[in-house]
Amino acid sequence: MTVIGAIGIGPFDTAWLAAALVLTTPILLAAIGELISERAGVLNVGLEGFMLAGAFFSYLVAWKAHNLAAGAAAGVAAGIVFAVIMGLLTIEAKADQIVSGVGINLAATGLTSYLFDQVFGNRAQIVVPTIGPLRIPLVSKIPDFGPALFNNDWTLYLGFLLIPIVWFLLYRTKWGLAVRGAGELPAAVDTAGVSVRRVRWMGVLSAGGLAGLGGANLAIVQVGIFHQEMTAGRGFLALVAVIFGRWRPLGVLGACLALGGADALQLRLADQNQVPTQVWGVLAAIAAALAIYYLARSRQGRQRPAALSLAGGVAASGVILAVLAPHIDLPDQLWRSLPFLLALVVLAGAITRAHMPSKLTIPYSRGES
Amino acid sequence: MSRARARLAGGGTDFVLSVCVAMAALLVAMIFVVAAGVSFSRGASAFVDGAFGSQLNLAGTLAKMVPLTLVALGWIVVFKAGRFHVGFPGQILIGGLLVSVVALKIHLPAGIHLPLTILAGAVGGALFAGIAAWLWAKRGVNEILSTLLLNLVAVQILAWWVRGPFHDKTTPLPLTAPLPNTSRWPELLVNTDLHWDIVLVPVVAGAISFLLARTLFGFRTRLVGAGEQVARHAGISPEGVGTRAILLSGALAGLAGASLVIAGSTAPMGEDFGSNYGFTGIAVALLARNSPIASIPAALLFAALEQGGGVMEGTVGISSSLVDFIQGLMIVLVLAATTILYLLRRRHRASRGAGPRKQPAPKPELEPVR
Numbered sequence: 001m002t003v004i005g006a007i008g009i010g011p012f013d014t015a016w017l018a019a020a021l022v023l024t025t026p027i028l029l030a031a032i033g034e035l036i037s038e039r040a041g042v043l044n045v046g047l048e049g050f051m052l053a054g055a056f057f058s059y060l061v062a063w064k065a066h067n068l069a070a071g072a073a074a075g076v077a078a079g080i081v082f083a084v085i086m087g088l089l090t091i092e093a094k095a096d097q098i099v100s101g102v103g104i105n106l107a108a109t110g111l112t113s114y115l116f117d118q119v120f121g122n123r124a125q126i127v128v129p130t131i132g133p134l135r136i137p138l139v140s141k142i143p144d145f146g147p148a149l150f151n152n153d154w155t156l157y158l159g160f161l162l163i164p165i166v167w168f169l170l171y172r173t174k175w176g177l178a179v180r181g182a183g184e185l186p187a188a189v190d191t192a193g194v195s196v197r198r199v200r201w202m203g204v205l206s207a208g209g210l211a212g213l214g215g216a217n218l219a220i221v222q223v224g225i226f227h228q229e230m231t232a233g234r235g236f237l238a239l240v241a242v243i244f245g246r247w248r249p250l251g252v253l254g255a256c257l258a259l260g261g262a263d264a265l266q267l268r269l270a271d272q273n274q275v276p277t278q279v280w281g282v283l284a285a286i287a288a289a290l291a292i293y294y295l296a297r298s299r300q301g302r303q304r305p306a307a308l309s310l311a312g313g314v315a316a317s318g319v320i321l322a323v324l325a326p327h328i329d330l331p332d333q334l335w336r337s338l339p340f341l342l343a344l345v346v347l348a349g350a351i352t353r354a355h356m357p358s359k360l361t362i363p364y365s366r367g368e369s
Numbered sequence: 370m371s372r373a374r375a376r377l378a379g380g381g382t383d384f385v386l387s388v389c390v391a392m393a394a395l396l397v398a399m400i401f402v403v404a405a406g407v408s409f410s411r412g413a414s415a416f417v418d419g420a421f422g423s424q425l426n427l428a429g430t431l432a433k434m435v436p437l438t439l440v441a442l443g444w445i446v447v448f449k450a451g452r453f454h455v456g457f458p459g460q461i462l463i464g465g466l467l468v469s470v471v472a473l474k475i476h477l478p479a480g481i482h483l484p485l486t487i488l489a490g491a492v493g494g495a496l497f498a499g500i501a502a503w504l505w506a507k508r509g510v511n512e513i514l515s516t517l518l519l520n521l522v523a524v525q526i527l528a529w530w531v532r533g534p535f536h537d538k539t540t541p542l543p544l545t546a547p548l549p550n551t552s553r554w555p556e557l558l559v560n561t562d563l564h565w566d567i568v569l570v571p572v573v574a575g576a577i578s579f580l581l582a583r584t585l586f587g588f589r590t591r592l593v594g595a596g597e598q599v600a601r602h603a604g605i606s607p608e609g610v611g612t613r614a615i616l617l618s619g620a621l622a623g624l625a626g627a628s629l630v631i632a633g634s635t636a637p638m639g640e641d642f643g644s645n646y647g648f649t650g651i652a653v654a655l656l657a658r659n660s661p662i663a664s665i666p667a668a669l670l671f672a673a674l675e676q677g678g679g680v681m682e683g684t685v686g687i688s689s690s691l692v693d694f695i696q697g698l699m700i701v702l703v704l705a706a707t708t709i710l711y712l713l714r715r716r717h718r719a720s721r722g723a724g725p726r727k728q729p730a731p732k733p734e735l736e737p738v739r
Binding site for chain 2: 093095099100104121332333
């Protein structure tokens with residue numbers, strides 16, 4: 001790890017890249033599961049609860065059994081247990097998905113905090129060993145980027161590998177067609193002889209299992225400890241990433257990378273009291289690329305003046321800020337609320353809502369269409 | 370006649386259902402307590418003592434009823450309008466934020482300052498709810514998603530507020546300066562948490578009950594909640610009614626935030642006064658089966674859990690986090706029990722031969738909570 005950090009523009013060096021990937025992983029894992037679930041029509045507000053349960057039980061089992069694989073399995077299992085409750089309530093009993101999710105979040109927060117107090121309350125914090133990196137031969141020898149990209153733990157590789165896998169499953173298999181159908185036109189899925197209940201169950205259980213693994217990643221990959229409410233809103237960030245990603249695997253990957261990258265940047269800038277000019281420069285470059293992309297698309301007849309002008313405006317102001325390099329001390333809280341604010345803006349755009357599964361949060365009963 | 374009886378029977382089942390759910394949740398809590406090595410009788414007496422045992426504890430329980438009841442009423446209003454927003458935590462916080470502005474920046478005698486401060490809380494909650502309402506009515510953004518996000522934004526706004534513009538420089542802690550006494554609810558019982566804001570519980574519950582049952586606004590709200598198409602055909606705008614319902618519920622949550630700030634035990638405002646009240650209030654409304662009046666006893670139960678659980682941590686060493694778990698469990702149990710009952714009734718009706726095809730099915734007294 002000592003060699004990396006040699007190249008890059010300002011704070012955007014390979015150390016930042018490595019940190020960004022690590023911070024992306026828990027959100028990415030949870031978001032992929034949630035993507036499948038939402039495409040099938042079930043919104044898991046309880047994602048945060050699934051993650052928290054995964055974090056706590058992976059830590060507990062890793063400590064008790066001295067076995068990290070068992071810990072990871074326990075994290076997945078804990079997420080699935082809470083997902084089963086979610087499924088029973090929303091798919092079987094057709095209760096409201098949001099209220100169920102709120103209940104699950106409260107219950108998971110309370111249960112993990114309570115058990116943590118009871119089991120570890122009067123001990124010093126115990127640090128369990130963490131799941132170590134899995135060096136991929138050859139490619140990890142690439143100077144600078146090799147160690148940052150290919151010397152990570154298996155949960156990280158799994159998260160990134162799942163994106164093409166889920167894309168293939170969703171768009172190239174019968175199963176994926178059923179999943180997408182269950183979120184758009186469940187009656188059609190039913191008519192085709194595929195059980196909507198079963199498809200939605202698979203979605204919810206994927207969300208639970210992967211969010212549980214995401215929680216396990218936080219507890220027994222990143223730090224080796226658990227503390228109460230340690231997920232700190234990452235479950236909600238995963239929900240945001242699915243919205244940002246417009247309910248598509250590649251979009252979700254991009255959204256998660258943006259969230260993880262921003263988080264890593266914020267960590268790197270925490271000890272500096274001025275935003276480096278490179279940050280503005282990179283922001284301008286990304287926005288300019290987006291503007292060019294929209295411009296090219298509009299030539300093909302797909303007009304998006306609002307998005308185009310927004311990207312252009314951001315690019316211009318990025319350039320101005322990079323040149324002027326003003327002494328701006330942005331409050332930490334603005335950084336933290338930025339993803340949520342941007343998600344609201346994205347939601348308010350008509351194009352995003354066109355991508356939202358139209359039967360999201362709506363229970364399906366045969367004969368009531 | 371028979372309809373009146375059916376309604377009465379429906380209310381009876383609602384009551385039995387809620388009591389059963391509460392008992393089941395308390396039973397689970399006791400199992401956890403016994404599993405932690407505390408005997409049943411000791412745990413139960415510690416809880417009852419913590420919630421009602423002394424003047425101080427009873428006052429604490431009653432004080433916690435206020436925000437719970439107000440949030441529950443806010444949920445009931447939007448529930449009747451068919452708009453299930455979950456923005457109460459954020460609206461509580463922004464209500465509190467506006468309270469701190471009026472309390473600290475305006476100097477007035479108590480008789481004017483207090484009403485103005487309370488009003489600021491309600492306005493803050495309504496304004497923050499207004500963002501979600503606007504996004505829903507004008508941009509078609511699902512109010513559940515937007516309020517979930519706005520809650521997270523509100524947490525950050527408050528964290529910044531008590532560290533930045535309104536930070537009391539004399540303390541390193543994220544707190545505002547102490548709010549002056551002229552802006553605070555007067556104490557009802559000296560040296561306890563019980564303030565005069567407890568009068569809001571019966572007054573606002575009665576007002577909301579009346580509003581929903583007896584006024585044109587209430588009628589329109591219920592009509593929109595029952596079916597948007599019907600309301601539209603009757604010339605009622607679901608957007609207008611929905612927006613007003615969301616604003617009203619935001620005002621109620623803001624009022625709860627005001628109570629938490631200016632009727633709390635500490636004079637300065639921190640960043641975490643909202644605690645879990647925003648979500649627990651929904652649980653209260655669910656347990657009350659969305660009846661404004663029944664939300665008072667339901668809030669009493671949740672407040673007792675909160676207060677008793679908090680005291681138990683000190684007396685018998687049971688972590689008070691157990692209370693959060695039980696509250697979440699209560700939501701899950703209410704949802705499950707309601708549906709099971711609904712399905713049982715449908716089966717019962719079907720077996721009696723009153724098939725829905727021969728005659729229009731009677732409206733079920735109990736519908737699944739949506």
